[in-house]
Amino acid sequence: MTSPRGDAVSPSPVGRPALRTRPGLVLEVERSTPPVLFHAGEGFHLERLPVGSRVIYPAEPVTPLADPDAAIGHALANPVGDSEPLAALLRPGMSLTIAFDNQAVPLPPMRRPDNRQRVIEAVLDLAAEAGVDDVELIAAHGLHRRMTEPELRHIVGDRVYDAFAPQGRLTQHDAEDHDNLELIGRTPEGEYVEINKRAATSDLLVYVNVNLVAMDGGHKSTMTGLASYRSLRAHHNVNTMQHSRSFMDQERSELHHSAWRMGRMLGEHVKVFQIETTLNTDTFPKQFSFLQKREWEWSARDRASYLAVSKSLDRCPPRLARSIFHGIKSPQKMTSVQAGEVEAVHALTTASVYRQQLVPIDGQADILTMGLPYVGPYNVNSVMNPLLVMCVGLGYFFNLYRGKPLVRQGGVVIMSHPTPWEFNPVHHPSYIDFFEQVLPETTDPAEIEAKFEADFANDPWYIHLYRTSYAYHGVHAFYMWYWGSHALQHVDNNVIIVGGNPRAVRRMGFKPASTLRDALEMAEDVVGRNPSITHLHSPPILMADVT
Amino acid sequence: MKLPLRPSFPIGPPTWPTGVELQPPPRRTGVHYDTDWARRWPARVARAVFVDDLLRPLVAVLGSPLVTGLDRLADLEAPAIFAANHHSHLDTPLVLTSLPARFRHRAVVAAAADYFFSSRVKSAYSALTIGAIPIERTKVNRRSSDLAASLIDGGWNLVVFPEGGRSPDGWGQDFRGGAAYLAIRCQRPVVPVYVEGTRRILKKGAQLPTPIGRPFARGTGVRVTFGKPLWAQLGEDSRRFAVRVEAAVAELGDETATDWWTARRRAAAGTTPSLTGPTTAPWRRAWALDDQRRRRGADPTWP
Numbered sequence: 035m036t037s038p039r040g041d042a043v044s045p046s047p048v049g050r051p052a053l054r055t056r057p058g059l060v061l062e063v064e065r066s067t068p069p070v071l072f073h074a075g076e077g078f079h080l081e082r083l084p085v086g087s088r089v090i091y092p093a094e095p096v097t098p099l100a101d102p103d104a105a106i107g108h109a110l111a112n113p114v115g116d117s118e119p120l121a122a123l124l125r126p127g128m129s130l131t132i133a134f135d136n137q138a139v140p141l142p143p144m145r146r147p148d149n150r151q152r153v154i155e156a157v158l159d160l161a162a163e164a165g166v167d168d169v170e171l172i173a174a175h176g177l178h179r180r181m182t183e184p185e186l187r188h189i190v191g192d193r194v195y196d197a198f199a200p201q202g203r204l205t206q207h208d209a210e211d212h213d214n215l216e217l218i219g220r221t222p223e224g225e226y227v228e229i230n231k232r233a234a235t236s237d238l239l240v241y242v243n244v245n246l247v248a249m250d251g252g253h254k255s256t257m258t259g260l261a262s263y264r265s266l267r268a269h270h271n272v273n274t275m276q277h278s279r280s281f282m283d284q285e286r287s288e289l290h291h292s293a294w295r296m297g298r299m300l301g302e303h304v305k306v307f308q309i310e311t312t313l314n315t316d317t318f319p320k321q322f323s324f325l326q327k328r329e330w331e332w333s334a335r336d337r338a339s340y341l342a343v344s345k346s347l348d349r350c351p352p353r354l355a356r357s358i359f360h361g362i363k364s365p366q367k368m369t370s371v372q373a374g375e376v377e378a379v380h381a382l383t384t385a386s387v388y389r390q391q392l393v394p395i396d397g398q399a400d401i402l403t404m405g406l407p408y409v410g411p412y413n414v415n416s417v418m419n420p421l422l423v424m425c426v427g428l429g430y431f432f433n434l435y436r437g438k439p440l441v442r443q444g445g446v447v448i449m450s451h452p453t454p455w456e457f458n459p460v461h462h463p464s465y466i467d468f469f470e471q472v473l474p475e476t477t478d479p480a481e482i483e484a485k486f487e488a489d490f491a492n493d494p495w496y497i498h499l500y501r502t503s504y505a506y507h508g509v510h511a512f513y514m515w516y517w518g519s520h521a522l523q524h525v526d527n528n529v530i531i532v533g534g535n536p537r538a539v540r541r542m543g544f545k546p547a548s549t550l551r552d553a554l555e556m557a558e559d560v561v562g563r564n565p566s567i568t569h570l571h572s573p574p575i576l577m578a579d580v581t
Numbered sequence: 582m583k584l585p586l587r588p589s590f591p592i593g594p595p596t597w598p599t600g601v602e603l604q605p606p607p608r609r610t611g612v613h614y615d616t617d618w619a620r621r622w623p624a625r626v627a628r629a630v631f632v633d634d635l636l637r638p639l640v641a642v643l644g645s646p647l648v649t650g651l652d653r654l655a656d657l658e659a660p661a662i663f664a665a666n667h668h669s670h671l672d673t674p675l676v677l678t679s680l681p682a683r684f685r686h687r688a689v690v691a692a693a694a695d696y697f698f699s700s701r702v703k704s705a706y707s708a709l710t711i712g713a714i715p716i717e718r719t720k721v722n723r724r725s726s727d728l729a730a731s732l733i734d735g736g737w738n739l740v741v742f743p744e745g746g747r748s749p750d751g752w753g754q755d756f757r758g759g760a761a762y763l764a765i766r767c768q769r770p771v772v773p774v775y776v777e778g779t780r781r782i783l784k785k786g787a788q789l790p791t792p793i794g795r796p797f798a799r800g801t802g803v804r805v806t807f808g809k810p811l812w813a814q815l816g817e818d819s820r821r822f823a824v825r826v827e828a829a830v831a832e833l834g835d836e837t838a839t840d841w842w843t844a845r846r847r848a849a850a851g852t853t854p855s856l857t858g859p860t861t862a863p864w865r866r867a868w869a870l871d872d873q874r875r876r877r878g879a880d881p882t883w884p
Binding site for chain 2: 101102147158164167169192193197200
């Protein structure tokens with residue numbers, strides 16, 4: 035009997051290969067072009083762009099793997115690079131550590147089962163068969179906040195959580211627990227390689243990743259997720275960020291060069307078996323499917339959904355709207371899985387991400403417009419405060435390019451987001467002080483780094499909250515600002531936020547505008563009359579390949 | 582009961598000539614009961630309302646179930662065969678209401694023809710409320726298997742209890758090959774399901790149910806665990822496949838009693854506790870059962 039999937043019989047263990055559906059599109063706006071959707075936090079609106087503007091539409095979600103579990107099994111048994119199959123690396127009496135990415139990816143959180151759950155269960159199945167008893171799982175969240183139990187359960191699944199967490203064998207990395215950090219050494223460039231002691235001293239470290247964007251994965255997984263502050267600051271600094279062009283393009287990213295140097299040093303001390311997975315861009319469930327469609331293809335149902343949802347959200351208390359959006363679980367599905375030696379694995383992963391996300395673009399524009407969503411990597415189940423608006427817009431969206439930025443040097447970036455003067459005091463305590471104390475003095479990233487970072491990073495209260503509560507590390511607010519430093523430098527601080535809280539926007543050194551039309555007029559003061567405009571249409575995510 | 586005034590033929594029924602051999606009436610119960618009507622739209626809608634709006638709250642009150650393992654069905658396409666261990670009459674409502682809607686609303690339940698279809702009224706009630714189909718459990722019956730296979734081929738999910746009946750003593754019984762046979766014949770997967778705790782509510786022979794757990798407090802009463810769908814391997818016969826299905830249900834039982842990792846390690850080492858319990862004297866089996874229950878944190882009761 036031949037079974038179509040599972041068990042011992044499967045005609046193709048990796049299932050259907052991930053196919054690309056309709057590729058991305060660059061549309062030149064004409065008089066007949068319908069208004070274009072702009073995301074703006076927990077809402078969205080339609081804007082009419084000037085004739086001649088370009089709108090970049092992402093590719094449609096690629097077809098996912100037909101049988102992800104079989105594909106995972108195949109990847110573990112057929113690793114890439116210089117690595118034996120995982121089963122051959124496991125033996126009784128050994129210590130095995132499984133580290134995994136935290137809730138920052140994917141966005142929004144995917145429906146159960148999460149890729150990490152699938153992979154971790156497959157790894158543990160092999161470990162059980164090999165008789166490995168000493169197994170620990172570590173959530174590799176670096177300087178991010180600790181995860182709550184429901185968040186952990188969502189990622190690893192109830193079975194793994196219930197089996198490991200009660201025994202203290204499912205832990206979260208603590209970058210400030212100096213007794214449980216291991217200094218591996220220093221690279222010739224002086225970077226400290228210091229990671230979680232359990233991970234560093236295990237016979238085998240298995241890292242389980244979800245790659246949402248090209249920046250994720252590779253050596254960066256271990257060298258940020260499991261690292262200490264002094265290790266992280268080697269690449270999380272203004273100089274690195276300004277020389278990462280962009281940090282989504284590993285070849286031209288100083289951030290990645292540093293992480294790669296450090297990761298290679300780590301690889302000489304501990305055997306790392308990397309498992310990376312990629313997702314398609316099927317980001318929102320059916321009710322919000324119009325968000326991912328090209329406007330001229332909206333059906334009557336899409337238009338009705340848009341009107342119903344947007345009008346309801348306009349009348350909805352912000353708190354309720356936020357809880358609705360943060361309750362969304364995306365239907366994203368696995369498009370590839372690869373395992374083995376870190377760099378070989380990551381090359382395949384990056385190719386898969388590019389296959390889904392890259393859209394070729396010809397030339398830069400004077401003005402780049404983009405609608406920012408309600409969620410970024412650092413506000414899952416939380417408020418998108420002004421610093422995070424800056425980070426998502428100028429850090430992530432701006433850097434979603436390969437080659438050249440979408441906007442020319444000295445151009446203008448226009449973002450739409452309500453940018454509320456609102457912070458989650460549990461998750462982002464240091465952000466509040468950063469916003470109140472640091473930004474009124476200066477918005478220059480280099481000056482901020484020199485004058486303030488050490489105080490925040492070593493503040494015992496922030497460290498206490500990071501270790502025992504659900505707070506991001508004291509220095510994390512700085513990283514948000516550094517993340518956008520390349521964009522700030524590139525556009526010379528010419529950033530306009532449409533629909534944002536004017537005080538909050540001005541505090542960050544940006545200009546507030548009530549409407550897109552106003553923003554475009556303001557931008558013309560900088561770039562001159564009749565500017566070229568490019569709009570980055572999202573969701574879902576795309577990456578511009580600018581030549 | 583005869584009416585005192587029986588109208589005469591042709592208004593009443595004719596008398597049977599004594600010279601003509603009396604034909605037995607056509608059999609309309611047991612495996613001969615025709616359940617087609619119960620799968621037409623009016624009956625399906627009525628059943629959906631009954632299961633979702635009546636059975637589900639009833640199960641929640643009686644057993645406060647905790648359902649786990651549904652994520653294992655995320656990639657599963659219907660139809661499938663759900664094979665569960667069997668302790669109580671409550672198992673069917675419990676499994677049925679625990680299934681995701683895409684399976685639940687197109688599911689039939691393999692029910693003992695000699696019990697659930699012993700009379701016309703009982704048959705109609707079983708077919709309407711839980712979508713029961715009659716299955717001969719005392720001997721091999723082509724009619725039963727053909728019916729079940731044709732329904733699976735037609736896209737219906739089948740809920741089946743391969744033990745063939747409720748547990749007499751709390752331990753499981755050996756799985757029969759019916760579910761495995763159908764899976765091979767129809768080339769569909771078997772989803773192992775482990776049901777725990779229903780015996781404490783309504784065991785075999787009990788007249789009235791005893792609620793356990795706090796009503797509607799999920800996880801304080803019974804548990805249902807769904808396992809990974811199993812496909813028959815190349816050349817595997819139904820007997821061997823049935824053994825594998827039973828082992829999978831036993832592993833789910835171990836997972837429920839301990840945790841997933843412990844269960845996986847025991848499964849890999851071949852030391853998963855069997856569903857059928859130790860082959861010792863009855864009192865020791867009962868003793869072991871109670872011991873197991875104590876470990877799970879349930880109130881101990883003298884066997």
